[in-house]
Amino acid sequence: MSNIFTKRLTKELRDLQANPPAGILIDKADDDLKLWRVVMSGAEGTLYQGEQFKLQFKFSNNYPLESPEVIFLDTVPIHPHIYSNGHICLSILYDQWSPALTISSVCLSIQSMLSSATKKERPPDNAMYIMTAKKSPKATTWAFHDDKV
Amino acid sequence: MRPPPRATEYEYVDTVNLNLLCCICYCPFIDPVSSPCGHTFCRLCASAALSSAQTCPVDRAPLSLAQLQPAARVITSMVEELQVPRGALEVHVEECGHGLVTCEVCQSAVKNKDIEAHATECPGSTVTCPDCREPILRSGFSEHASICQEATMSCPHISHGCPWEGKRRLFYSDHKSSCPFEAIKGFFILNDQKMDALTRLNMTLKSEISDLRTEIAILRDAPPVPVPAAFLPPIVEETADRMGQLLLDTDLLRGELMNINAGFSALEMRQDVALLNETARLREEMHSVRALCQAVQSQLLNFALDRRKETSSNITSSVLTSTFNALAGSSGDSGNTTGNASPPLSAKKGSAARPVVPGRSDSSTGTKL
Numbered sequence: 001m002s003n004i005f006t007k008r009l010t011k012e013l014r015d016l017q018a019n020p021p022a023g024i025l026i027d028k029a030d031d032d033l034k035l036w037r038v039v040m041s042g043a044e045g046t047l048y049q050g051e052q053f054k055l056q057f058k059f060s061n062n063y064p065l066e067s068p069e070v071i072f073l074d075t076v077p078i079h080p081h082i083y084s085n086g087h088i089c090l091s092i093l094y095d096q097w098s099p100a101l102t103i104s105s106v107c108l109s110i111q112s113m114l115s116s117a118t119k120k121e122r123p124p125d126n127a128m129y130i131m132t133a134k135k136s137p138k139a140t141t142w143a144f145h146d147d148k149v
Numbered sequence: 150m151r152p153p154p155r156a157t158e159y160e161y162v163d164t165v166n167l168n169l170l171c172c173i174c175y176c177p178f179i180d181p182v183s184s185p186c187g188h189t190f191c192r193l194c195a196s197a198a199l200s201s202a203q204t205c206p207v208d209r210a211p212l213s214l215a216q217l218q219p220a221a222r223v224i225t226s227m228v229e230e231l232q233v234p235r236g237a238l239e240v241h242v243e244e245c246g247h248g249l250v251t252c253e254v255c256q257s258a259v260k261n262k263d264i265e266a267h268a269t270e271c272p273g274s275t276v277t278c279p280d281c282r283e284p285i286l287r288s289g290f291s292e293h294a295s296i297c298q299e300a301t302m303s304c305p306h307i308s309h310g311c312p313w314e315g316k317r318r319l320f321y322s323d324h325k326s327s328c329p330f331e332a333i334k335g336f337f338i339l340n341d342q343k344m345d346a347l348t349r350l351n352m353t354l355k356s357e358i359s360d361l362r363t364e365i366a367i368l369r370d371a372p373p374v375p376v377p378a379a380f381l382p383p384i385v386e387e388t389a390d391r392m393g394q395l396l397l398d399t400d401l402l403r404g405e406l407m408n409i410n411a412g413f414s415a416l417e418m419r420q421d422v423a424l425l426n427e428t429a430r431l432r433e434e435m436h437s438v439r440a441l442c443q444a445v446q447s448q449l450l451n452f453a454l455d456r457r458k459e460t461s462s463n464i465t466s467s468v469l470t471s472t473f474n475a476l477a478g479s480s481g482d483s484g485n486t487t488g489n490a491s492p493p494l495s496a497k498k499g500s501a502a503r504p505v506v507p508g509r510s511d512s513s514t515g516t517k518l
């Protein structure tokens with residue numbers, strides 16, 4: 001399994017460094033490829049235009065069969081699906097994960113989630129959630145908001 | 150000519166058609182399989198993915214291992230085309246770092262890429278001794294270092310305190326004869342032997358002590374040996390029960406025996422009294438009978454004397470006979486006989502007048518038995 005893990009992440013890293021998607025930049029990846037930092041810029045013409053956010057990807061040895069743990073670090077964007085502790089309510093990161101998804105496709109999903117926001121606000125249950133949540137969002141049982149927002 | 154590599158992964162020439170990449174491992178397909186929904190994966194990747202979720206990784210359609218079919222022939226041949234072209238293969242085999250070459254010095258097989266590193270460790274190559282400058286076979290170098298005359302050595306008595314250090318050659322020519330420790334070498338040997346023996350003894354004793362300690366600890370912690378109480382009580386209790394029963398029985402018997410004894414003595418006493426009464430009565434009766442006899446005798450005598458005076462002797466005999474008859478009848482009807490026959494006697498002996506019949510026990514003095 002760790003054979004797939006290394007081959008696959010090495011390829012992904014090489015691809016992302018060779019042709020990074022717009023607004024996505026690999027900040028750094030550990031030597032053992034288990035921890036990545038990605039800088040994401042708010043897309044032009046959206047509420048987050050001109051802002052920059054840091055995403056952290058944590059991979060288990062079972063990647064890509066198992067989803068990576070993805071959270072925002074430091075400055076967490078104010079968004080109805082993003083909690084102030086950096087946890088992101090996005091189904092493909094949890095039970096809708098598929099091994100065919102990549103770091104690049106996850107980044108693009110998050111970016112489009114940001115772009116579709118019409119109002120900068122925290123999820124209504126933010127205060128309650130950050131009090132009870134574990135460190136990893138993968139420990140949370142997510143009830144997903146509708147995908148339109 | 151080598152057979153073409155048949156490993157589970159291939160080395161590929163640079164860029165690969167993206168359609169020939171497995172979406173799970175991002176490598177060109179190895180042993181590709183296709184799903185009914187039209188997606189292709191490496192066989193190993195697909196079975197790994199399906200073991201965690203039974204859906205197609207691409208479109209999430211329900212998918213099981215059994216539904217996977219070997220990929221279309223065209224895909225397989227396109228993947229095979231990605232391999233290194235034949236002509237280049239031969240060139241590659243010569244350059245390939247993983248190919249094996251034979252070391253000309255030691256004749257062992259070494260990987261192509263390791264041949265330079267091997268030169269510095271080949272046991273068949275020679276090295277120059279840094280001390281004596283002689284070329285020495287690498288395999289024998291460590292042996293040489295221990296005998297090289299030019300090598301620096303310490304005096305063997307360094308452990309006893311000799312600070313001497315110098316070339317081996319000088320040790321044998323100079324120092325060995327002058328070393329103060331060498332002179333008392335025998336003492337050191339003996340001393341070391343003694344020390345060794347003592348150390349060993351000490352170790353043995355220490356281990357014995359620790360064994361004993363653990364044994365003591367075990368004994369201290371162990372629960373007390375249980376008394377096999379379960380076996381004894383029934384017997385003891387039974388015996389005790391029986392003993393108690395026997396004691397009770399004995400008491401009961403003793404009481405009965407005493408009752409019987411008391412009964413016997415009462416009976417004896419009563420019989421004694423009865424016997425006494427009877428005897429007394431019989432004695433009285435005997436007295437009265439005797440008195441009666443005397444009275445009759447005297448009357449008879451008087452009669453006889455009177456008769457002799459008046460009549461003949463034959464009459465006397467008949468009177469006598471009748472008298473005796475009367476006497477005999479008194480035993481059955483004594484009251485009448487005595488009363489009629491001897492009125493004078495009743496006055497003389499009052500006590501005899503009372504009717505006494507032997508064998509009848511209705512007299513007032515009799516003790517009831």
Ligand SMILES: [Zn+2]
Nearest residue numbers: 186188205208
């Ligand atoms: Zn599919």
Ligand SMILES: [Zn+2]
Nearest residue numbers: 171174191194
């Ligand atoms: Zn694969």
Ligand SMILES: [Zn+2]
Nearest residue numbers: 252254255271
């Ligand atoms: Zn060699």
Ligand SMILES: [Zn+2]
Nearest residue numbers: 278280281297
């Ligand atoms: Zn030497």
Ligand SMILES: [Zn+2]
Nearest residue numbers: 304311313328
């Ligand atoms: Zn010495």
